[in-house]
Amino acid sequence: MSSRLRILIVDDDRNMTHTLADILALKGHETAEAASGPEAIEQARARTFDLVLSDIRMPGMNGVELHRELRRVQPGLPLVLMTAYAAKELIRQGLEEGVIDAVDKPLDIQRLLDFLDRLAESRTITVVDDDPAFCQTLSDMLERSGFRVATITDPYADVEQVVDEAQFILLDIKSDHIGGEDALRRIRARYPDLRGLLVTGYRQEMSTAMRSALELGAYPCLYKPLGIPELLLTLAQVRLEQLRSAIKTG
Amino acid sequence: MKRRIAAPSSTLLNLSAGLIFVVIAVIAVVLVNRTMRQQALVEAQSKARVLFDRHMATHTYYSEILKPNPFESTEPLGADEASDPSWMSSFYAIRKVDQYFQEFSQTQYYVKDAAINARRPENEADAYERAFLEEIRANPQLKARSTVRNIEGQPYLAVLRPGLVMEESCLRCHGDPADAPDGLVDYYGAERGFHREGDLGSVVLATSIRVPLADAYGQANRSSLQLSGLLLLLAVLFAAQFWLHRRLVFAPLDTIRAKALQISTKPEHLGEEIPVPLGQDLANLADTFNRMSVKLRQDRDQLEKVVKERTRELQEAREQLIRWEKLAVLGQLAGGVGHELRNPLGIISNAVYFLKLVLPDAGVKTTEYLGIIENETRNAEKIVADLLDFSRSKSADREPVAAAELARRVLERYPAPAAVTVSVQAGADLPRAYADPRQMAQVLGNLVVNACQAMPQGGRLTISATRRGKEMSIAVADTGVGIAPENMARLFEPLFTTKPKGIGLGLAVSKSLVEANGGRIEVQSAPGVGSTFTLYLPLHQEGK
Numbered sequence: 186m187s188s189r190l191r192i193l194i195v196d197d198d199r200n201m202t203h204t205l206a207d208i209l210a211l212k213g214h215e216t217a218e219a220a221s222g223p224e225a226i227e228q229a230r231a232r233t234f235d236l237v238l239s240d241i242r243m244p245g246m247n248g249v250e251l252h253r254e255l256r257r258v259q260p261g262l263p264l265v266l267m268t269a270y271a272a273k274e275l276i277r278q279g280l281e282e283g284v285i286d287a288v289d290k291p292l293d294i295q296r297l298l299d300f301l302d303r304l305a306e307s308r309t310i311t312v313v314d315d316d317p318a319f320c321q322t323l324s325d326m327l328e329r330s331g332f333r334v335a336t337i338t339d340p341y342a343d344v345e346q347v348v349d350e351a352q353f354i355l356l357d358i359k360s361d362h363i364g365g366e367d368a369l370r371r372i373r374a375r376y377p378d379l380r381g382l383l384v385t386g387y388r389q390e391m392s393t394a395m396r397s398a399l400e401l402g403a404y405p406c407l408y409k410p411l412g413i414p415e416l417l418l419t420l421a422q423v424r425l426e427q428l429r430s431a432i433k434t435g
Numbered sequence: 436m437k438r439r440i441a442a443p444s445s446t447l448l449n450l451s452a453g454l455i456f457v458v459i460a461v462i463a464v465v466l467v468n469r470t471m472r473q474q475a476l477v478e479a480q481s482k483a484r485v486l487f488d489r490h491m492a493t494h495t496y497y498s499e500i501l502k503p504n505p506f507e508s509t510e511p512l513g514a515d516e517a518s519d520p521s522w523m524s525s526f527y528a529i530r531k532v533d534q535y536f537q538e539f540s541q542t543q544y545y546v547k548d549a550a551i552n553a554r555r556p557e558n559e560a561d562a563y564e565r566a567f568l569e570e571i572r573a574n575p576q577l578k579a580r581s582t583v584r585n586i587e588g589q590p591y592l593a594v595l596r597p598g599l600v601m602e603e604s605c606l607r608c609h610g611d612p613a614d615a616p617d618g619l620v621d622y623y624g625a626e627r628g629f630h631r632e633g634d635l636g637s638v639v640l641a642t643s644i645r646v647p648l649a650d651a652y653g654q655a656n657r658s659s660l661q662l663s664g665l666l667l668l669l670a671v672l673f674a675a676q677f678w679l680h681r682r683l684v685f686a687p688l689d690t691i692r693a694k695a696l697q698i699s700t701k702p703e704h705l706g707e708e709i710p711v712p713l714g715q716d717l718a719n720l721a722d723t724f725n726r727m728s729v730k731l732r733q734d735r736d737q738l739e740k741v742v743k744e745r746t747r748e749l750q751e752a753r754e755q756l757i758r759w760e761k762l763a764v765l766g767q768l769a770g771g772v773g774h775e776l777r778n779p780l781g782i783i784s785n786a787v788y789f790l791k792l793v794l795p796d797a798g799v800k801t802t803e804y805l806g807i808i809e810n811e812t813r814n815a816e817k818i819v820a821d822l823l824d825f826s827r828s829k830s831a832d833r834e835p836v837a838a839a840e841l842a843r844r845v846l847e848r849y850p851a852p853a854a855v856t857v858s859v860q861a862g863a864d865l866p867r868a869y870a871d872p873r874q875m876a877q878v879l880g881n882l883v884v885n886a887c888q889a890m891p892q893g894g895r896l897t898i899s900a901t902r903r904g905k906e907m908s909i910a911v912a913d914t915g916v917g918i919a920p921e922n923m924a925r926l927f928e929p930l931f932t933t934k935p936k937g938i939g940l941g942l943a944v945s946k947s948l949v950e951a952n953g954g955r956i957e958v959q960s961a962p963g964v965g966s967t968f969t970l971y972l973p974l975h976q977e978g979k
């Protein structure tokens with residue numbers, strides 16, 4: 186799979202959306218343009234995006250309000266604000282509500298492209314579960330939400346293979362099956378800084394196993410049956426942290 | 436009683452007192468003189484009476500005893516023709532007695548029996564006596580007359596009393612000279628004192644007595660003079676007392692009053708002193724006055740100084756305020772313009788980026804021109820960024836900042852040209868400053884860019900950090916062209932620039948950013964040698 190991203194560009198200045206869309210298209214991304222918040226929402230309803238680049242100040246609906254609305258349409262959709270104005274308060278509010286970043290206009294195109302590469306990477310997710318049916322259904326749903334998914338049904342698979350280039354790992358832990366917990370231990374030992382690790386399991390079965398797992402590190406824990414919105418929200422939160430730290434160090 | 440500076444009430448009081456004194460003194464002297472003169476007159480009158488009585492007694496002795504007895508005893512002898520004044524004339528006797536008396540006594544008493552057509556010329560009445568005799572003849576009731584007369588310049592009490600009445604018996608010697616005793620005519624001649632028949636029954640003689648008053652009057656005058664002297668002495672004492680008062684009390688008070696008046700009308704006299712007078716009380720007063728004057732002067736000078744100082748501060752504050760207001764307006768304008776320029780600049784840079792992507796194999800000229808557009812757009816972006824930095828509120832997100840790390844990041848972002856040698860002197864053991872790292876990076880970036888621009892032919896750029904007390908200093912030094920002395924003062928003013936490009940906000944922004952972080956920025960420069968800009972930032976307090 187390529188690092189091709191589906192990007193929605195929102196700005197009331199058509200020249201801005203146009204030039205930016207052309208550049209990103211040249212770089213191999215799939216772009217869409219919207220001149221206002223409502224228009225952007227409409228497009229997001231029609232199709233799935235991997236990223237929204239939105240101007241912060243637009244007539245009718247500003248960037249932060251748009252982000253709020255888009256969360257309902259496509260939960261976990263990353264949004265970056267573009268700003269030409271000193272809108273410190275609005276930016277602070279947006280960041281609190283989960284906007285990934287606010288960048289100044291004129292855009293530093295090279296930085297934007299670097300960021301897009303990271304974002305593309307962050308779409309990869311590895312599901313480790315011994316139930317092939319579960320893996321199949323989950324990967325279908327995640328791919329529909331813009332993720333690239335790899336599934337591994339063998340808990341004793343190579344740690345390298347599990348981590349690969351994935352930014353996220355969904356690791357299943359079962360009480361009667363020592364494999365999951367063991368895999369967790371090995372991954373943790375090998376990649377102490379790995380953030381995108383989520384643990385799944387049945388609540389009734391994993392109470393004791395979970396305790397020891399959680400003692401290893403504070404990883405988010407999800408219970409089966411998995412609620413997809415809940416999963417996406419958790420993924421979005423972890424992803425937000427990842428991207429923000431990436432921006433900072435970059 | 437001359438007075439230099441008139442104090443009306445006291446002068447009037449003194450003048451009237453003096454006048455009253457003089458009037459009373461004159462009245463007293465005159466009164467004493469008059470009383471003594473009257474006393475002298477009374478005494479003279481009593482003396483005159485005594486003399487008169489004595490005189491009358493002598494006459495009476497002659498007419499009653501001495502004269503009748505010889506006549507009776509000689510009548511039988513028929514010697515009636517005999518006449519000898521030594522025993523017949525009481526006038527003769529009195530004249531003689533008086534003559535002896537005058538010789539014995541030094542007094543100027545004068546007793547005379549005055550008559551008109553007197554036998555002896557000595558007894559002839561003078562004009563005054565004659566007038567009295569004629570008056571008494573007309574008015575026999577007249578008893579006496581006494582007046583003070585000036586005779587030959589000397590005062591006398593002149594008393595006149597009526598004397599003998601011409602009787603029949605008198606005519607024996609005063610009638611026809613042929614009938615008079617022989618000796619009489621022989622003795623006196625036949626001319627005077629005869630033919631007085633017409634005077635029968637009339638007073639023909641007046642006793643004239645003069646008592647000299649010169650001595651008594653002299654005494655009175657002397658007494659008056661003594662009294663006058665006494666009073667004069669009193670007046671002199673009074674005047675001396677007054678003068679002393681004036682000299683010791685009023686004059687110093689006048690001086691104080693005059694000085695107070697001077698001070699109150701002309702403030703430059705404040706602080707002047709008056710001479711300290713002799714008297715203790717007034718000396719204290721003058722001393723107190725002087726101290727007050729000096730103290731007030733000092734206080735006033737102090738106050739003037741304070742007022743001047745405050746005025747200057749106020750003026751400075753006002754100018755500062757005006758500068759700030761200007762900056763605020765400038766900031767608003769800059770912000771507005773900057774923001775509006777950002778969108779078009781963004782689109783231009785997007786467009787250039789796109790063109791460079793789609794035209795990788797364009798001609799040399801096209802590539803060059805795309806490069807020019809890209810560069811100039813970046814310059815414009817820099818100006819806009821400066822404007823926005825300048826207008827943006829400078830709230831600092833302060834955190835511990837390591838100088839070495841800051842310098843590294845700045846040099847990474849604003850790399851110096853190859854001709855410039857860069858060195859960083861910042862020990863790893865330095866304490867960290869407490870500031871907004873992004874803002875400080877911007878400030879240092881400005882300084883580094885400036886330093887490089889000051890060394891077009893290359894040179895040495897040194898960033899050095901040291902601890903100075905409670906501050907961290909980060910200095911950016913170059914070996915460039917330096918700053919002209921006349922530009923030093925305006926260096927941090929907004930819109931001041933010596934560069935052909937740039938709008939002169941870099942250092943102004945740097946200054947305000949550093950100040951927003953609780954620090955300050957200083958500059959040292961020598962033309963042709965180089966410039967050093969130094970930031971002073973507060974240290975991070977560990978455990979805070």
